Amino acid sequence: MKSKRLIPIVLTLVLLTTGCWNRIELEELAVIIALSVDKVRPGLYRVTFQEVNPSGVAPQQSGGSGQAVAVRTFSGTGPTFLEAARKASRKISRRMFVAHTRLLVIGEAMAREGIGDPLDIFQRDNELRLNTIMLIAKGKAETVLNTLTPVTKIPALSLTKSMERTEERWGENIEVDIQEVVKALASEGRDPAISGVFVVGKPEEGSKIDNVTNTKTPTYPIISGVAMFKGDRLTHWIKGSEARGLLWIRDKIRGTAINLTCRKEKKTNVVEVFRSKTRVQAEPERGKPKIRITIEPEAQMEEVHCPIDLNNPEEITRLEKQMEKVIKKEVEATVNTAQKQRSDIFGFGEVIRRADPKTWKKIKKDWDRQFANTDVDVEVKALIRHTNRIKQPMTIQKG
Amino acid sequence: MRPFERQKRRKKKKGKDQRGQVFHEESSPLFHDLQKNLNKIREELGHSTDLVVREFEWDGERKIRFAAVYIDGLVDNNMVGDFIMKSLMLESRDDRQTISRKTAFDRVQENGLAVGEVKITRDWNGLILSILCGETVILMDGWDEAISCGTKGGEKRPIDEPTSQVVIRGPRDSFTESIRTNTALVRRRVKSPNLWLETMRIGKVTQTDVSLMYIKGIVDEKIVREVKNRLERIQIDSILESGYIEEMIRDSAFSLFPTLYMTERPDVIAGNLLEGRVAILVDGTPFALVVPALLNQFFQTTEDYYQNYWISGFLRFVRYGAFLLSLLTPSLYIAATTFHHAMIPTTFLITLVAQREGIPFPAFVEALIMELMFEILREAGIRLPRPVGQAVSIVGAIVLGEAAVRAGLVSPAMVIVVAITAIASFSAPSYNLAITARLLRFLFMLVGASFGLFGIALLLIVVLAHLSSLRSFGVPYLSPLAPFVFSDQKDTVFRFPWWSLITRPRLISQKNMTRMEKDLRPSPPDKPTEGEGNEK
Numbered sequence: 007m008k009s010k011r012l013i014p015i016v017l018t019l020v021l022l023t024t025g026c027w028n029r030i031e032l033e034e035l036a037v038i039i040a041l042s043v044d045k046v047r048p049g050l051y052r053v054t055f056q057e058v059n060p061s062g063v064a065p066q067q068s069g070g071s072g073q074a075v076a077v078r079t080f081s082g083t084g085p086t087f088l089e090a091a092r093k094a095s096r097k098i099s100r101r102m103f104v105a106h107t108r109l110l111v112i113g114e115a116m117a118r119e120g121i122g123d124p125l126d127i128f129q130r131d132n133e134l135r136l137n138t139i140m141l142i143a144k145g146k147a148e149t150v151l152n153t154l155t156p157v158t159k160i161p162a163l164s165l166t167k168s169m170e171r172t173e174e175r176w177g178e179n180i181e182v183d184i185q186e187v188v189k190a191l192a193s194e195g196r197d198p199a200i201s202g203v204f205v206v207g208k209p210e211e212g213s214k215i216d217n218v219t220n221t222k223t224p225t226y227p228i229i230s231g232v233a234m235f236k237g238d239r240l241t242h243w244i245k246g247s248e249a250r251g252l253l254w255i256r257d258k259i260r261g262t263a264i265n266l267t268c269r270k271e272k273k274t275n276v277v278e279v280f281r282s283k284t285r286v287q288a289e290p291e292r293g294k295p296k297i298r299i300t301i302e303p304e305a306q307m308e309e310v311h312c313p314i315d316l317n318n319p320e321e322i323t324r325l326e327k328q329m330e331k332v333i334k335k336e337v338e339a340t341v342n343t344a345q346k347q348r349s350d351i352f353g354f355g356e357v358i359r360r361a362d363p364k365t366w367k368k369i370k371k372d373w374d375r376q377f378a379n380t381d382v383d384v385e386v387k388a389l390i391r392h393t394n395r396i397k398q399p400m401t402i403q404k405g
Numbered sequence: 406m407r408p409f410e411r412q413k414r415r416k417k418k419k420g421k422d423q424r425g426q427v428f429h430e431e432s433s434p435l436f437h438d439l440q441k442n443l444n445k446i447r448e449e450l451g452h453s454t455d456l457v458v459r460e461f462e463w464d465g466e467r468k469i470r471f472a473a474v475y476i477d478g479l480v481d482n483n484m485v486g487d488f489i490m491k492s493l494m495l496e497s498r499d500d501r502q503t504i505s506r507k508t509a510f511d512r513v514q515e516n517g518l519a520v521g522e523v524k525i526t527r528d529w530n531g532l533i534l535s536i537l538c539g540e541t542v543i544l545m546d547g548w549d550e551a552i553s554c555g556t557k558g559g560e561k562r563p564i565d566e567p568t569s570q571v572v573i574r575g576p577r578d579s580f581t582e583s584i585r586t587n588t589a590l591v592r593r594r595v596k597s598p599n600l601w602l603e604t605m606r607i608g609k610v611t612q613t614d615v616s617l618m619y620i621k622g623i624v625d626e627k628i629v630r631e632v633k634n635r636l637e638r639i640q641i642d643s644i645l646e647s648g649y650i651e652e653m654i655r656d657s658a659f660s661l662f663p664t665l666y667m668t669e670r671p672d673v674i675a676g677n678l679l680e681g682r683v684a685i686l687v688d689g690t691p692f693a694l695v696v697p698a699l700l701n702q703f704f705q706t707t708e709d710y711y712q713n714y715w716i717s718g719f720l721r722f723v724r725y726g727a728f729l730l731s732l733l734t735p736s737l738y739i740a741a742t743t744f745h746h747a748m749i750p751t752t753f754l755i756t757l758v759a760q761r762e763g764i765p766f767p768a769f770v771e772a773l774i775m776e777l778m779f780e781i782l783r784e785a786g787i788r789l790p791r792p793v794g795q796a797v798s799i800v801g802a803i804v805l806g807e808a809a810v811r812a813g814l815v816s817p818a819m820v821i822v823v824a825i826t827a828i829a830s831f832s833a834p835s836y837n838l839a840i841t842a843r844l845l846r847f848l849f850m851l852v853g854a855s856f857g858l859f860g861i862a863l864l865l866i867v868v869l870a871h872l873s874s875l876r877s878f879g880v881p882y883l884s885p886l887a888p889f890v891f892s893d894q895k896d897t898v899f900r901f902p903w904w905s906l907i908t909r910p911r912l913i914s915q916k917n918m919t920r921m922e923k924d925l926r927p928s929p930p931d932k933p934t935e936g937e938g939n940e941k
Contacts, residue, residue, distance in 0.1 A: 031768060033763075106746075
């Protein structure tokens with residue numbers, strides 16, 4: 007009888023004393039939204055955190071206390087990343103909570119030394135997420151985190167969103183997360199490529215609240231170029247159309263605009279690609295495989311300035327041919343640069359491994375050199391679907 | 406446990422000492438002498454002032470004295486006046502002269518009373534009970550038998566609209582406090598000789614009529630027997646509401662989940678009888694019970710069967726969802742905000758953090774305060790007279806919602822959580838089950854606050870295990886989902902169109918499974934044959 011009465015008491019005790027041990031109330035959290043890693047000098051690293059200031063972001067009905075900054079950053083320096091992070095945490099009152107980190111920026115110096123080391127902790131830690139977007143900063147990564155952005159108040163979100171948008175509309179940067187980078191690092195037949203970011207304007211001004219109260223933001227981070235890696239080390243930056251060449255090959259183009267210059271006049275027509283399909287195939291050819299890239303973009307006319315007759319189907323075919331030539335040139339330029347750097351950011355090695363495992367086994371040790379000499383055959387089959395809402399431009403019709 | 410038992414024992418002793426029970430263990434026969442009988446009646450009823458004794462005499466060669474005894478208010482006064490008093494006193498005066506006692510009594514019994522229900526009573530218990538039931542008892546001097554006439558009547562509440570189970574489409578009548586009205590309401594809907602009614606009196610003091618209703622040939626006899634057994638087991642002094650019976654005959658004495666279905670709608674009873682269930686009607690309450698009751702039954706409304714079946718199915722989904730919401734919302738909110746911050750979408754998390762800035766209580770306490778306040782508000786709203794009740798709910802909403810947030814006592818998100826919970830629990834079609842969710846919610850909150858989602862998942866498993874262990878009069882509570890009965894799925898979560906509901910629920914009763922002919926799906930008629938086509 008006595009033991010029976012004890013049961014509920016013990017159960018309650020179990021519930022009340024052992025539960026809640028890892029309970030953290032929301033207001034005790036410092037929500038980290040972005041991280042950056044910089045190399046100060048060999049063997050000394052600087053980790054910077056961007057913490058969201060909730061009352062500066064959330065819609066507040068009882069506003070008043072003037073403008074609050076959306077985020078704040080704090081950093082720590084140390085010989086290891088964890089030590090640097092722990093030192094940084096001394097500067098804040100709350101518990102760092104990194105599960106919501108959306109952005110990881112790595113400074114150029116760090117990237118040139120190698121991104122493998124900082125990525126280890128990202129894979130190992132149970133709070134950090136592998137779908138965190140990665141960027142390489144031209145210069146110091148910390149300044150990117152320090153720059154405030156208007157409209158989308160949290161800089162990290164502003165950056166990731168703008169990257170998403172430009173990737174799908176313009177196609178000159180590539181959105182990669184940690185997982186993709188790690189996979190590329192682990193793969194023998196592929197090297198990572200990560201978009202670059204730098205701060206336009208005066209970095210010191212960017213961290214002030216005045217930066218976001220101007221209509222024309224004086225200081226802002228901008229995504230530009232793609233960092234080419236060899237192994238885990240940054241070797242070369244590619245920019246503009248070269249970067250787009252990479253996206254063509256990786257089949258990441260979801261939309262971009264292509265300029266087609268007129269034959270006689272100094273004017274340009276523009277087609278907008280709205281859909282594209284790329285196939286990369288390896289053709290086994292006795293010990294020296296050949297890569298064949300087939301790109302099939304679909305486009306529509308966006309701007310017409312040349313005196314051409316769009317009612318004539320042959321003109322359209324001619325435009326398609328011209329478009330094919332432009333894309334082919336872009337892609338070949340990118341391949342050339344990569345081959346010069348011996349950095350297989352396209353994953354040709356993997357394509358060969360899949361197509362011809364036996365040959366791959368033979369050449370994989372020497373893949374760096376082999377890659378530089380691999381023949382790459384680019385074929386573009388462009389299709390202009392329609393001329394959009396109108397056919398002939400008004401000016402040309404009259405003349 | 407112990408003190409409760411002791412009390413019970415004491416009560417029992419008292420009962421035996423007192424003559425609290427109106428009815429003696431052994432019933433004695435009536436006296437021959439009228440005066441003696443009347444005195445005894447008066448004495449038994451404690452000279453109650455509502456007892457009416459009307460004595461009269463047939464004058465003739467021998468004077469024969471009669472007395473009509475009834476309780477004022479329980480009888481239909483018109484009936485007593487017109488059909489008993491009048492006929493006894495005024496009519497058949499002519500041949501009274503020569504009549505003997507024996508023939509007089511027979512005469513009265515057979516011809517003298519213009520009422521339908523007449524029976525002879527010989528003992529005191531029967532006599533007293535008849536009087537208390539609203540019958541009029543005729544006693545004759547020098548005769549040890551009494552005639553009791555069915556003159557039940559008195560003031561009754563008219564049939565009203567149901568208050569607890571309102572529908573948009575469907576009949577608008579509901580049960581009243583009079584069991585006779587209630588059985589009639591059901592019988593009006595099921596005009597079948599197979600609709601059987603059995604009545605018993607339960608309650609030593611209250612002598613409440615309790616009726617079993619079922620459709621012979623559809624119902625499972627075993628269930629009827631079981632219900633009868635359980636009802637007979639009840640030895641209680643009073644039955645004032647069907648809730649007494651529900652608690653006395655339910656399968657699992659301590660379960661939070663109802664295993665008897667409660668309704669005040671005669672169409673629900675009719676529908677359930679046709680599915681092979683047994684209804685228990687109790688005099689004095691508009692709420693009738695239905696057994697066996699399964700969990701999914703509590704998510705169905707009678708309207709499901711009256712309106713478009715597409716919307717019925719959708720609404721059932723909504724109700725299941727609402728039940729889960731009312732059960733889990735606060736606990737999930739607590740668990741997510743105190744343990745699983747990584748699960749909350751980033752922007753929402755930031756908003757929540759901003760809201761909780763400066764809130765003095767942990768999320769659990771915050772939720773507890775709000776939920777309790779809401780329960781108090783709800784209770785106040787029910788208890789107060791209607792016009793004031795509305796004022797309370799307005800004040801409550803404004804004070805609790807707006808002011809508490811302004812004052813920084815609770816976060817706006819918590820107000821939303823409580824509001825969702827409240828609305829979801831109001832949407833439950835069955836009050837019984839809504840109560841269950843109301844109580845379990847607090848348990849879930851506690852577990853969610855101590856162990857997070859892990860604890861909630863565990864408790865859900867416990868609840869599920871408990872549910873699957875429950876039975877209602879032998880039928881598994883979770884059926885037809887567990888055990889899974891394929892053919893019953895057409896009327897569980899979905900409600901298939903009527904022409905496809907060919908069989909009755911399988912587990913309730915295996916008898917007379919077919920409800921209708923097959924192939925009743927309406928469709929445009931085939932091409933008319935030539936002859937018919939020409940005619941038209």
